[in-house]
Amino acid sequence: MVEQLSEAERADALDGLPEWDFDEARDAITRTIVFTDFAEAFGFMAQVAILAERMDHHPEWSNVYNRVDILLTTHDAGGLSERDVQLAGAIDGILGG
């Protein structure tokens, strides 16, 4: 069972993820990425999809043309968990940031 991060753990995690915002209402982290065009945006999504499947942890996300909005939270934990932090780090890795 994955546990929800404590407030202190969350603060630590967010320090390490400067590109991500904390969504208090959802106890989630979010990141928006704007690409050059749809092909580039969807190419990124395909990379994340394969990674997410391998990590068995999946984003909530939406796409409009060149824009991708990602929200990470852990339904089983009732909020943000270590799994979200790991997936966020892996997504940052894809983006080279």
Add this chain to the structure above:
Amino acid sequence: MVEQLSEAERADALDGLPEWDFDEARDAITRTIVFTDFAEAFGFMAQVAILAERMDHHPEWSNVYNRVDILLTTHDAGGLSERDVQLAGAIDGILGG
């Protein structure tokens, strides 16, 4: 330039797309599809992405695990156009419906 559908044209189009709902606020059509799991949902999204790129018309969509929500509208036309009807038909084709 693509033109927004008239009310009569829209009613005709919706008759031919029984799986789609009309979103009056956005002048758009929407469809939600629930798959077995994430891999199946994203596989479908990859098919739609390639089709959308070929048609040069792209959905607004979101995905949460096995669920995909699609909204089609034509920004250039200020609402629903023939291009949305064509893309909706092509998506239905992928889904075999």
